[in-house]
Ligand SMILES: NC(=O)N[C@@H](CC(=O)O)C(=O)O
């Protein structure tokens with residue numbers, strides 16, 4: 337049995353770092369685990385301009401502990417009115433991607449896109465300037481069952497978008513279904529996907545085991561076991577189209593343990609350990625490095641990291657809660673439970 341694993345320092349291609357006091361609390365976790373991270377722009381108000389992204393970047397950097405090497409990669413929140421001029425400014429400011437939130441699909445998505453065709457001139461500018469489009473891939477039609485929203489999105493939005501913008505690099509974020517895994521695997525080299533630890537480790541039973549478990553609720557919601565197995569197969573397939581994106585999404589525990597629970601799982605504390613457990617469960621630890629450290633930078637046309645990290649097979653207990661902002665608490669996914677790997 338393999339008891340330690342050394343790999344190139346990984347990056348997180350999808351994380352929510354929030355802002356203010358919450359940002360101060362969570363940035364150190366991500367910076368300890370990852371060399372770079374794609375900082376999601378769904379703040380309140382959202383990051384919609386290059387100038388806001390630059391200022392947010394500075395706030396993130398100010399929260400990185402002394403001596404830790406960490407680079408946030410910035411994104412803009414795409415709206416119906418984002419202009420091609422803003423894309424030029426974004427490019428000049430070092431912004432790497434825009435995020436498509438269908439309006440109303442998830443946490444802080446009210447300012448999102450109401451009809452993708454409204455953004456076509458802007459998407460053309462992105463295609464030209466080499467900015468990526470990151471997609472929360474769920475339709476918002478209340479008539480569509482919550483568990484079907486990703487699969488329906490593929491036919492209603494993804495296929496037409498790919499046909500109309502063939503050379504725009506698109507990342508189908510946090511995929512949760514066999515349909516999405518198969519769609520991405522079969523697509524050309526301009527389409528990739530991120531996978532979260534929770535969707536590789538859990539199926540939807542986790543949300544209901546012995547009672548309703550808010551800390552396992554995120555969007556897109558966990559699916560059946562058949563989907564989880566397909567996702568794990570995709571992640572460990574060796575295909576360069578699949579890479580690490582935790583979607584670590586901190587919400588104060590009072591907001592999670594509430595009559596209306598916010599969507600999001602906080603995993604930044606132990607992300608790499610959770611992925612190692614998932615890959616180990618199918619004997620694919622040898623595939624973790626490409627997934628965590630190579631495929632993402634290759635797709636974004638960024639250099640790979642050169643430093644290394646080591647994971648040890650070791651039993652330890654994840655804290656049940658950690659401080660979050662001034663007075664709140666944050667409960668990590670798996671909090672209070674045993675872990676099988678530890679980042680050295
Ligand atoms: N994944 C989630 O359930 N929540 C994310 C938003 C998102 O990535 O959809 C959040 O910002 O809390």
Ligand SMILES: [Zn+2]
Pocket residue numbers: 442472509510555556
């Ligand atoms: Zn999302």
Ligand SMILES: [Zn+2]
Pocket residue numbers: 350351352376583585
């Ligand atoms: Zn997210």
